[in-house]
Amino acid sequence: MKKYNFNAGPSALPNDVFKYSSEAIKELDQTGLSILEISHRSEKFSEIICKAKHLALEISGLDNNKYEVLFLQGGASHQYLMVASNFLNNLAGYVNTGTWSEKAIAEAKYYGNVIEVASSKDKNHTYIPNDIQILEDLDYLHITSNNTIFGTQFHKFPDTNFPLIADMSSDIFSRKINFSNFDLIYAGAQKNIGAAGVTMVILKRELLKKNIRKNPSILNYQNHVDKQSLYNTPPVFSIYTCMLNMEWILKSGGIEAIEKKNINKSKLLYNEIDKNDSFYGFVEKSDRSIMNVTFGINNNYNSEKFDKMCSNNNIHGIKGHRSVGGYRVSLYNAITIDSVKILVEIMQKFNKEG
Numbered sequence: 001m002k003k004y005n006f007n008a009g010p011s012a013l014p015n016d017v018f019k020y021s022s023e024a025i026k027e028l029d030q031t032g033l034s035i036l037e038i039s040h041r042s043e044k045f046s047e048i049i050c051k052a053k054h055l056a057l058e059i060s061g062l063d064n065n066k067y068e069v070l071f072l073q074g075g076a077s078h079q080y081l082m083v084a085s086n087f088l089n090n091l092a093g094y095v096n097t098g099t100w101s102e103k104a105i106a107e108a109k110y111y112g113n114v115i116e117v118a119s120s121k122d123k124n125h126t127y128i129p130n131d132i133q134i135l136e137d138l139d140y141l142h143i144t145s146n147n148t149i150f151g152t153q154f155h156k157f158p159d160t161n162f163p164l165i166a167d168m169s170s171d172i173f174s175r176k177i178n179f180s181n182f183d184l185i186y187a188g189a190q191k192n193i194g195a196a197g198v199t200m201v202i203l204k205r206e207l208l209k210k211n212i213r214k215n216p217s218i219l220n221y222q223n224h225v226d227k228q229s230l231y232n233t234p235p236v237f238s239i240y241t242c243m244l245n246m247e248w249i250l251k252s253g254g255i256e257a258i259e260k261k262n263i264n265k266s267k268l269l270y271n272e273i274d275k276n277d278s279f280y281g282f283v284e285k286s287d288r289s290i291m292n293v294t295f296g297i298n299n300n301y302n303s304e305k306f307d308k309m310c311s312n313n314n315i316h317g318i319k320g321h322r323s324v325g326g327y328r329v330s331l332y333n334a335i336t337i338d339s340v341k342i343l344v345e346i347m348q349k350f351n352k353e354g
């Protein structure tokens with residue numbers, strides 16, 4: 001039996017993705033070839049990558065003439081340095097909301113000056129700083145829209161005239177936002193879009209004009225745009241899974257329907273955390289993430305017993321990140337409300353039995 005998988009990433013994907021991608025490994029659409037062996041320059045693969053790009057634009061409601069979609073390698077971690085190598089000329093601003101922001105800042109420092117325009121470090125990243133004041137002239141402002149490790153999420157984005165860049169690895173396409181407020185977003189696929197190995201980048205063409213530094217080809221966005229993500233061999237299988245997942249998003253009613261479902265799932269779980277005296281939430285209520293729910297167990301309750309009850313009931317992947325402890329339940333798009341109900345029932349049972 002398949003487990004109820006609440007892993008933070010790689011994580012659960014829709015059944016359609018598992019089904020169609022495994023079929024394509026055997027044979028892709030009656031081509032007589034597996035997705036793993038077709039040429040990335042074949043007409044068939046061009047169709048796939050082109051479709052993936054258009055699905056991303058359709059889901060995000062962005063104009064094909066203004067935005068480009070790239071499928072790159074190296075993970076979100078590689079985007080930390082790529083963003084800075086292309087666009088950090090004098091000074092970039094970063095909002096530090098946790099581990100991933102800190103990594104982004106560290107990489108950017110190889111290329112230029114960085115200031116933390118706001119930080120939640122003072123309270124161990126349990127909130128999202130609001131009312132961000134920017135006095136400096138920035139090349140761009142970088143945020144992490146959802147903090148996978150700590151369980152906080154921007155519900156209102158900074159209002160800025162500087163190019164806004166976001167690491168959306170763990171909440172892309174999970175909720176309705178105005179994507180056109182962003183100049184560049186990136187997301188490692190393995191949280192909410194597809195198989196690990198590809199990173200989706202959506203960028204405004206206008207932003208490319210701000211690139212002054214000469215970069216090696218592999219680091220140069222313009223090069224990847226010119227080559228339509230085929231500068232070198234792309235991760236064909238991962239891109240295929242992204243395409244399937246985005247088809248599934250549209251088939252499921254698009255981003256609005258997905259958001260509704262995600263809000264319901266997270267409400268169900270947060271309500272239980274708040275009313276069940278065995279547990280407590282880690283972060284500020286107003287900044288809670290609808291994707292990664294973090295919580296602890298109260299001292300007088302036996303966490304080993306809870307862990308055992310979970311594993312006996314096929315619940316998988318809820319251990320908190322090692323830097324935070326406690327529990328983290330990831331509620332990405334593919335997670336059903338029924339899986340969350342099962343977890344909530346266990347939490348209730350645990351509370352009664354003590």
Ligand SMILES: *Cc1c(COP(=O)(O)O)cnc(C)c1O
Nearest residue numbers: 075076077100148167169170188
């Ligand atoms: C997982 C994660 C990353 C790291 O992604 P890689 O693809 O492993 O480099 C970066 N940022 C956020 C917000 C994440 O959740």
